[in-house]
Amino acid sequence: MNAFTPKPWPRKLRSREWFGGTSRDHIYHRSWMKNQGLPADLFDGRPVIGICNTWSQLTPCNAHLRDLAERVKHGIYEAGGLPLEFPVFSTGESALRPSAMMFRNLAAMDVEEALRGNPLDGVVLLAGCDKTTPAVLMGAASADLPAIVVSGGPMLNGWFRGERVGSGTALWQMSEAIKAGAMSHEDFLEAEQAMSRSPGSCNTMGTASTMASMAEALGMALSGNAAIPAVDSRRRVMAHLSGRRIVEMVKDELKPSDILTREAFENAIRVNGAIGGSTNAVIHLLALAGRVGVNLTLDDWDRLGRDIPTIVNLMPSGKYLMEEFFYAGGLPVVIKMLGEGGKLNRDALTVSGGSMWDEVKDVQNWNDDVIRPVERALTPQGGIAVLRGNLAPRGAVLKPSAATPHLMQHRGRAVVFEDIEDYKAKINDEALDVDETCILVLKNCGPRGYPGMAEVGNMGLPPKVLRKGINDMVRISDARMSGTAYGTVVLHTSPEAAAGGPLAVVRDGDMIELDVAGRRLHLDISEEELERRLADWKPAVERPESGYAQLFHDRVQGADTGADFDFLKGCRGHQVPKDSH
Structure with missing residues (x-):
């Protein structure tokens, strides 16, 4: 059984530093809050619960979260807490330029400082769109107040x-x-x-659905949270119950640092393999682990996910969408199957206060074509393949469940694009010297290079190749790709080209070898030639002149460690800042 023991109650709440006395400062804090029509007895010592809302009409996936916030409030009030909703920066995937990924760290900073600087005892994290889930988790982990995730849920099938x-x-x-x-x-x-026929996030097993699944697999959301469609009434019930639960978590002092253990991350990596989850989960979990001091590496992703079959038959790897996944039983069924197969840390703690196994042991699979038995898995070895070699000394990743089997071992001639604009200028040119045996190489699209590491790694194929009926080629870049995308695509090549990694010196005509089974990515030139090219290399990406873009360029780390800022590693806690009044 899990080792969690609830703390005795009552105890002094953090919010009492603001509201719990008769001094001038206490009256100052309370009186301003009362201009919203809050009765005096709401400040009688009950827990103050923040509702951290990534709602924004510029983030279509999250545009319905205002309604969910009201449902959360009902639960908080019922359980004896005071709910206070607040906004944070919302990283909308579909419209934000140059890339939502560039602003994940900014949103995480917003969350962390909002939690630390305000009179909060716990928080409900409302998220949905791709980067909003890791951002709220990263910020909450760094502040380490009791926290629970409520996802917005996927759209209905198109x-x-x-x-x-x-x-x-x-x-x-x-x-x-x-x-x-x-x-x-x-x-x-x-x-x-x-x-897009209803509110909600992507209805495939893209990054939004993957990260909702990761939140649940990590134990940071109530069981069943990940797959409920946004418009299903049970999504509102989940929000309501989470509101109730966070009050109990505050009473028990159950914090992210209690839940986000190495065992939790191991569970999440295995779940990602079983669901055919997005490659973006690699970056986000590495960053989140860095916030809580768990030494998670790319090698852990490869080791833990390598023998996990992909059993969830969802696009882009399979046939169905998130609606069918929910009707089949959702993520609890997947977690139970991993537990039955000995691939789950059963005692890992969850926000429920109980173990992961206790939450899933009695669930049933209602559709074994959507959630398949192991003997009928989509891919016997799913997970994320981590490749290394002279082209990726610090690693690159590939998603086997979305790749073409015969291309998983391939040697081809490089067709090189120096950046995304170079790619756009050349790819449709009938004179481009390319055929289906070639390997498309895209540079300068990593964390510094784009900037922000945009989802351009799944480069569209040349029209003259597509007209042959070919729908996949090997593609290599330091970029990311959407979790909704597919193909034999090597991503996150580290070090990135803009930082002087070997990818920066690949030339047209170079031969490249990809061996997924052998976990090898090799540029077929001599070591001396590679060293000579690297010595002659000059940066092609200029440092931004000012603002957040400059901060990002200067302090972002590589994709192989999560692309977080170097100064945000570690948990800084929820110590109460000094009062300025």
């Missing part, structure tokens, strides 16, 4: 002419079909109307 339309996945497929001449622009525009 349908177009009798076929499922998966968020992102269908977009990549249809855009390639346009270039191949297999789909008209009129049909593409008609399909657009079917892609």
Whole structure:
């Protein structure tokens, strides 16, 4: 059984430093709060619970979170707490430029400082869109107040002419079909109307659904949270119950540092392999582990996920969407199957106060084509493959469940693009010297290079290759790709080109060897030639002149350690700042 023991209650709450006395300063803090119509007895010593809301109409995935916040409030009031909602920076994936990833660390800083500087005893973290979930988790982990995640949930299935339309996945497929001449622009525009037919985040196993699953697998959300559709009434129930639960967590002093242990991260890595989760989870969990002092590495991802079969039959790896995943039983079924197979740290603690195994041991699988038995897995060895070699000394990643089997061992001629603009200028040129045996190489799209490490790694193929009926080629970059994307795509190559990594000196015509089974990524030139090229290399990316972009460029770490800022590593705690009044 888990070792968690609730703390005795009552005890002095953190919020009493603001509200719990008769001094001038206490009256100052309380009186201003009362201009919102709050009765005096709400400040009688009950827990003050923050509702950290990433709601924004500029973040469509999270545009319904205002309603969920009201449901959370009901639960907090019922359990005897005082709910206070506050906004934080919302990193919208679909519109924010140059990349939402550039602002994940900014949002995490916003969350951390809001928690530390305000009269809060605990927090409910409302998130949904890709970067909002890791951002709120990272900020909450650094402040280490009792915290629980409530996800916004996925959209309903998209349908177009009798076929499922998966968020992102269908977009990549249809855009390639346009270039191949297999789909008209009129049909593409008609399909657009079917892609996003309800509130919520991506309905594929993209990054949003993956990170909701990671929050649950880590124990930071109530069991069943990840897959409930945004418009299902049970999503509101989940918000309500989480509001109740956070008050009890404050009473018990159950904090992120109690839950986010190495065992929890091991569980999450294995769950990611089983669901065919996004490669973005690698970066986010590495960053989160750094906030709580867990020594998690790329090698852990490879070791722990290598023998995990992908059993969730969802796009982009499979056939179905998040609605069917929820109806089949959702993530608790997957976690139970891992536990039955000896691939789960059963005693890992969750926000429920109980163990992970206690939360899932009695669930059932209601559709074994959506959540498949191991003997019918989509991919016998899922997880994330971590590649190393002279082209990626600090590692690169590939998602086997989304790759083409015959390309997993391949040797090809490099066709090089110096940056994303160079790629856009050349890829549709019929004169481009490329065929399906080549390897597309994209540089200067890592954390510093883009800046922010945009999701451009799943480069579209040249039209003249697509017209042959070819739909995949090996692609290598220091960029990320959307969790909704697919293909034999090598990502996060570290060190990145903008930092002088070997990727920076790859030339057109160089031969590159990819061996996923052997975990090898090799540039086929001599060691002396590689050293000579690196010695002659000059940065192609200029340092931004000012502002957050300059801070990001100067202090961001590599993808291999989570692309967090170097000064944000570690838990700084929730000590009460000095009162200025």
